[in-house]
Amino acid sequence: MGREIEMVLRIPRTLAFLAVCLAARATSAIPDAPLPNGNFEEAPDKSQLNGTNVTGRHAIPHWEISGFVEYIGSGHKQGDMLLPVPEGAYAVRLGNDASIQQRLAGLTRGTAYSITFCAARTCAQAEQLNVTVATESDVLPIQTVYASSGWDCYSWAFKARRSAVTLVVHNLGVDEDPACGPLIDSFAIKALHPPQRAKNNMLKNGDFEEGPYMFPGSPWGVLVPPMDEDDYSPLSPWMILSSTKSVKYVDAAHYKVPRGTHAVELVSGLETALVQDVPTVPGRQYRLQFAAGAAGDGCAGDGCAGSMVVQAYAARGSVKVTYQSRGKGGFTRGVLDFTAIANQTRVVFESMSYIMKTDGTLCGPVIDDVSMVTVHIRRPARRLLQNV
Structure with missing residues (x-):
């Protein structure tokens, strides 16, 4: 009888412990930070490289690739063109119809997130990147170059419908040379908190303090590309209306x-x-x-x-x-x-x-x-x- 009473007394403590664990799990969202191997500094095994061409679907740690994907080192030359890398020593190039994706876990359902990444044109003229998470998808035009380095950082936002989603970046460009696709590098994620109206301001986020992730030390700012009015903006509730051009978020x-x-x-x-x-x-x-x-x-x-x-x-x-x-x-x-x-x-x-x-x-x-x-x-x- 005494043992049964002890077990009954333990139940509330067990329930309390479970409640604390569940609460901790609910509040432990993915941090505002670069994605795992978001700068591609963790290299593929040499056995899965044919020159710069990545041969294994899961060769790049934390990423999955499809199509003609290259692993490019800083200072790599293509003919007379030097291919710079914005951060670290390596970046990835997406050839015709190629894509790269990563599974994002630890998201909070219903929360909006902004993805920031950097991209650069190479030898193709009209380059476009399609960014997708679940059912949300947008085409980001990258043919206009805004930074003297040739690299621009872009932002894109989505609302998480599940705690784990897949981010896909797909090169829509088609060129005679598959090695003329865009270079991409430096992926990061940030949770966006719905801005509230200030006491004496009917506008929300009028000071633009709520916005996409910015890489510390990056001098380029972050481009917020045009979007459909139904999309979630990285500068919410501000929208950018255009056909192919962007605005720049600066610090x-x-x-x-x-x-x-x-x-x-x-x-x-x-x-x-x-x-x-x-x-x-x-x-x-x-x-x-x-x-x-x-x-x-x-x-x-x-x-x-x-x-x-x-x-x-x-x-x-x-x-x-x-x-x-x-x-x-x-x-x-x-x-x-x-x-x-x-x-x-x-x-x-x-x-x-x-x-x-x-x-x-x-x-x-x-x-x-x-x-x-x-x-x-x-x-x-x-x-x-x-x-x-």
């Missing part, structure tokens, strides 16, 4: 940021719009305020005057803000007062010109510290008429 460690630690550089002129939809009341007046300026990356503006022009739209209102840039940073403030005409108002930012740095790469004005508030109009007091 205060390498760029001049008007406020906080991050901002957005509009590097694609009129081909790209940065937008967010905000609930509004028709007939009510609102005020949109923002910082527009230079990223301090040598972008000196368009023309002799070095002017950068940002145009903001909301409802039927618009405003142009000009900043005279010398390439060393700085910003000015823009204000737009408008009257809502619908239950939802789209806030839009565009750069009004294409700007290039002296090295020939695209650049543009930075946008930061965006806020929107209701404007309360004081009505004049009624005068009382006195009988004479």
